[in-house]
Amino acid sequence: MKSESTLKNTISGSLSQREASVFNWAPQKQDQFVFASMRVLSSFVILILVALMVMLIKTAWPVLVDQGTNFFTQSIWNPVDEEFSALPLIYGTMITTFIAVIIAAPISIMVALFVNEVLTPKLAKLVGLFVEMIAAVPSIVFGLWGIFYLGPFIKNTLAPFLKEHFGYLPLFQGPSFGIGVLTASLILSVMITPTITSICREVFKTVPAMRKEGALGLGATKFEMMLLTIVRPSFSGIVGAIVLGTGRALGETMAVAMVIGNQPQIKASLFAPAATMASIIANEYAEADSEMHIAALCGVGLVLFVLTLIVNLVARSIVWNYNRSSK
Amino acid sequence: MREWHLKYRKLKNIVFHMALVFAACAVIIPLFMVIQYVMIKGFNSLNWDFFTQIPKPVGEVGGGMKHAIIGTFIIVGLAGSFAIPLGIICGAYLSEYGRGKIAALLRLSTDVLTGIPSIVIGIFAYLLVVVPLKQFSTLAGALALSIIILPVVIRSTEEILKLVPRHIREAGLALGLPRWKMIFFIVIKGSRSGLITGVILAISRAAGETAPLLFTSFGNMYYSTSLTNPIASLPVQIYTYAISPFDDWQRQAWAGALVLIILVLGLNLISRLIMNRQQLGFGRRK
Amino acid sequence: MTETDNTVLNVKNLNVWYGDFHAVKGISLEYQRNTISAIIGPSGCGKSTYLRCLNRIHEETPGARAEGEILFQGENILSKMVDPVRVRRSIGMVFQKPNPFPGMSIYDNVVVGLKLQGIKKKNILMEHAEKCLQKAALWEEVKDKLNRPGMSLSGGQQQRLCIARSLAVSPPILLMDEPTSALDPIATAKIEELMSELKKEVTVIIVTHNMQQAARIADNTSFFVLGDLIEHGLSEEIFTNPKNKKTEDYISGKFG
Numbered sequence: 001m002k003s004e005s006t007l008k009n010t011i012s013g014s015l016s017q018r019e020a021s022v023f024n025w026a027p028q029k030q031d032q033f034v035f036a037s038m039r040v041l042s043s044f045v046i047l048i049l050v051a052l053m054v055m056l057i058k059t060a061w062p063v064l065v066d067q068g069t070n071f072f073t074q075s076i077w078n079p080v081d082e083e084f085s086a087l088p089l090i091y092g093t094m095i096t097t098f099i100a101v102i103i104a105a106p107i108s109i110m111v112a113l114f115v116n117e118v119l120t121p122k123l124a125k126l127v128g129l130f131v132e133m134i135a136a137v138p139s140i141v142f143g144l145w146g147i148f149y150l151g152p153f154i155k156n157t158l159a160p161f162l163k164e165h166f167g168y169l170p171l172f173q174g175p176s177f178g179i180g181v182l183t184a185s186l187i188l189s190v191m192i193t194p195t196i197t198s199i200c201r202e203v204f205k206t207v208p209a210m211r212k213e214g215a216l217g218l219g220a221t222k223f224e225m226m227l228l229t230i231v232r233p234s235f236s237g238i239v240g241a242i243v244l245g246t247g248r249a250l251g252e253t254m255a256v257a258m259v260i261g262n263q264p265q266i267k268a269s270l271f272a273p274a275a276t277m278a279s280i281i282a283n284e285y286a287e288a289d290s291e292m293h294i295a296a297l298c299g300v301g302l303v304l305f306v307l308t309l310i311v312n313l314v315a316r317s318i319v320w321n322y323n324r325s326s327k
Numbered sequence: 328m329r330e331w332h333l334k335y336r337k338l339k340n341i342v343f344h345m346a347l348v349f350a351a352c353a354v355i356i357p358l359f360m361v362i363q364y365v366m367i368k369g370f371n372s373l374n375w376d377f378f379t380q381i382p383k384p385v386g387e388v389g390g391g392m393k394h395a396i397i398g399t400f401i402i403v404g405l406a407g408s409f410a411i412p413l414g415i416i417c418g419a420y421l422s423e424y425g426r427g428k429i430a431a432l433l434r435l436s437t438d439v440l441t442g443i444p445s446i447v448i449g450i451f452a453y454l455l456v457v458v459p460l461k462q463f464s465t466l467a468g469a470l471a472l473s474i475i476i477l478p479v480v481i482r483s484t485e486e487i488l489k490l491v492p493r494h495i496r497e498a499g500l501a502l503g504l505p506r507w508k509m510i511f512f513i514v515i516k517g518s519r520s521g522l523i524t525g526v527i528l529a530i531s532r533a534a535g536e537t538a539p540l541l542f543t544s545f546g547n548m549y550y551s552t553s554l555t556n557p558i559a560s561l562p563v564q565i566y567t568y569a570i571s572p573f574d575d576w577q578r579q580a581w582a583g584a585l586v587l588i589i590l591v592l593g594l595n596l597i598s599r600l601i602m603n604r605q606q607l608g609f610g611r612r613k
Numbered sequence: 614m615t616e617t618d619n620t621v622l623n624v625k626n627l628n629v630w631y632g633d634f635h636a637v638k639g640i641s642l643e644y645q646r647n648t649i650s651a652i653i654g655p656s657g658c659g660k661s662t663y664l665r666c667l668n669r670i671h672e673e674t675p676g677a678r679a680e681g682e683i684l685f686q687g688e689n690i691l692s693k694m695v696d697p698v699r700v701r702r703s704i705g706m707v708f709q710k711p712n713p714f715p716g717m718s719i720y721d722n723v724v725v726g727l728k729l730q731g732i733k734k735k736n737i738l739m740e741h742a743e744k745c746l747q748k749a750a751l752w753e754e755v756k757d758k759l760n761r762p763g764m765s766l767s768g769g770q771q772q773r774l775c776i777a778r779s780l781a782v783s784p785p786i787l788l789m790d791e792p793t794s795a796l797d798p799i800a801t802a803k804i805e806e807l808m809s810e811l812k813k814e815v816t817v818i819i820v821t822h823n824m825q826q827a828a829r830i831a832d833n834t835s836f837f838v839l840g841d842l843i844e845h846g847l848s849e850e851i852f853t854n855p856k857n858k859k860t861e862d863y864i865s866g867k868f869g
Contacts, residue, residue: 027505027698034507038420042433049436052451110350134358136595138535140562141584144569145361190357221340251444253538278446286542301450312442494712502726503702517716
């Protein structure tokens with residue numbers, strides 16, 4: 001049987017083998033080495049972003065030089081004649097995003113209120129899960145659904161209805177083929193709803209229960225309570241959520257590319273096909289063989305990058321300010 | 328007069344509640360419609376061949392997406408094996424050392440990378456890998472997906488490691504451990520279930536990505552495992568088939584969508600389950 | 614043997630600052646081998662801060678700065694030339710809140726310190742884990758569930774697990790920072806009981822807010838107020854016949 005002291009000797013023996021003298025620098029050296037390595041790897045991640053920007057600018061440069069300001073002012077995107085202007089694409093991105101946000105923002109805010117304030121905790125968890133599941137559905141699946149279900153639905157049902165009742169507006173004139181700005185916008189609005197909803201829910205949760213009960217105690221209806229104690233004080237947080245949703249809509253590619261028709265044109269009608277910056281890249285990049293075409297697509301990518309960067313930084317600063325002020 | 332006003336207020340309240348219910352339906356119904364549509368169309372088209380065959384020549388009926396399913400696993404696996412360790416190390420750097428210029432820049436870069444449209448990341452991978460190799464390749468696709476996974480893993484790692492209380496770290500140091508051993512073998516190892524959650528979420532997001540693969544890994548109608556050649560992937564294959572004029576291909580696109588949605592939503596739900604269990608654990612700890 | 618030969622830790626003129634706040638003011642104390650020394654005092658008197666300097670864990674608090682000398686085996690452990698990791702291998706610590714490592718089994722919690730110092734042999738680790746758990750009076754309660762998570766134990770068991778974990782790396786000195794303040798009286802009694810056993814192997818320095826506890830277990834007691842050492846001596850003397858008026862007021866409950 002091993003006595004305790006023998007055991008202890010084995011342990012201290014194997015320990016002291018490793019450390020010849022009692023105190024020396026070794027562990028600190030190890031720490032310095034690991035810390036330095038982690039710093040290098042972190043710098044590497046920063047470098048990825050820098051490289052991304054540099055390569056995008058470098059590749060897009062020829063088209064920016066060649067086309068000059070035309071790149072942003074003309075309305076023709078024609079790869080065959082090497083005439084490249086991003087304007088119709090920027091327009092396509094803007095109009096689809098705009099309509100999507102107009103539809104999604106109020107609905108998302110209401111859903112956030114509904115889930116947080118009306119539903120019982122269990123139901124809230126379930127509905128909250130459903131909403132977040134929407135964000136998990138791959139955009140290719142939305143695209144597929146858009147081509148085979150939503151497109152025909154718009155062509156056969158929604159478009160005739162809109163034409164009949166609002167046909168005097170230029171927005172709703174012209175033939176509908178099922179694919180076009182309206183279809184893309186509707187799909188986008190579904191896709192950005194979970195983003196806006198979940199951030200709004202976080203923001204609404206920061207309202208102290210006391211304030212809500214206080215409002216109800218003063219005789220406010222639940223509607224008035226929600227408006228006065230939740231929605232109004234959360235205004236900047238809501239704006240931040242909407243801006244983040246906008247950022248998501250700007251960059252969404254596949255679902256849009258599959259239902260928008262990919263025709264770089266500016267038309268008043270929402271039924272007309274168009275193209276967004278992301279959809280044109282998805283559609284043409286693999287087949288682009290001339291240098292200028294690649295450069296033009298990279299230029300479009302650059303514009304898209306800068307746009308989403310600005311939108312995300314704005315959202316970040318709004319949400320950040322909001323967090324700071326609510327603490 | 329007062330009586331009338333009160334009634335008006337109550338009416339507004341009721342109308343508002345109805346609007347809330349309507350909004351919730353407006354959001355959830357599309358989800359159910361999408362899932363139901365994919366289920367019906369997908370199950371009707373799904374058969375054993377789908378998992379065991381590669382596409383038949385154009386015009387012939389039949390064939391499957393074995394090559395694309397394996398391709399997706401290869402691309403995502405490759406992307407993950409690069410991005411997950413790097414992401415965890417960077418996340419640990421932010422949570423354990425998170426001060427100074429590099430950390431601030433890393434945080435900003437992570438935020439920016441999260442917001443970049445995936446198609447732009449695809450362009451980057453194209454310029455970085457496809458241009459020098461002069462052909463589409465698995466590597467290019469994996470690079471694109473890894474840049475998509477990376478910021479998600481960094482962020483979730485930082486958040487999760489920050490949940491570890493400070494006195495746990497001090498207890499590790501008080502055992503006479505060098506700081507790096509404390510970080511990797513006590514803080515990170517102890518948080519592994521939370522980290523796995525974040526990683527699965529990131530992977531599930533990447534597995535459904537189509538846009539950045541279109542012109543990086545491109546696509547392939549044949550079975551390939553080569554790293555430097557084009558490779559098929561489930562999302563791209565679905566896209567190719569969906570916009571094709573052939574009925575049989577469109578049918579297979581639905582089957583593919585069903586498999587993809589089960590894969591992605593399944594991973595997502597698994598990670599949520601782990602997260603729920605873990606939160607219970609933290610509740611007990613307090 | 615003279616008394617100085619028995620000194621394991623010699624604190625000379627220790628000062629600690631948090632930023633501009635002078636938390637510990639010029640304290641000098643000696644600790645003898647195989648004794649239990651208690652530090653008592655009203656909250657905010659710098660006793661925890663003082664204790665945390667003794668194995669340099671105070672460096673984890675941003676803005677904390679210690680000056681003076683702490684001699685251990687003839688070396689000043691506060692010196693920049695001395696690696697804190699080595700210091701902490703010889704001077705262990707048990708914390709106020711029981712803090713078993715999350716995501717680790719009971720067994721792993723005990724042996725993790727040795728494992729990470731490179732001892733890999735299973736049988737040595739197992740035997741050692743049993744010894745340490747016995748010393749911490751926990752073995753009988755956990756011997757059938759060594760693979761259960763450490764977090765699954767009760768608060769008192771968790772704290773004894775933390776003691777076993779600290780003992781496993783065989784430190785000659787063990788610091789305890791109010792180890793029973795988060796525990797119920799029964800768990801507290803168990804830990805006090807095992808401490809008198811521990812004394813045979815290690816020197817214990819314990820901070821406590823509970824004067825009765827100090828009186829029960831400690832050989833020596835130091836009394837701190839606002840970072841100053843008011844009185845130090847044998848526990849019996851401090852508690853029965855204090856020399857300083859402030860000490861008398863404190864132990865008779867007039868302030869604190």
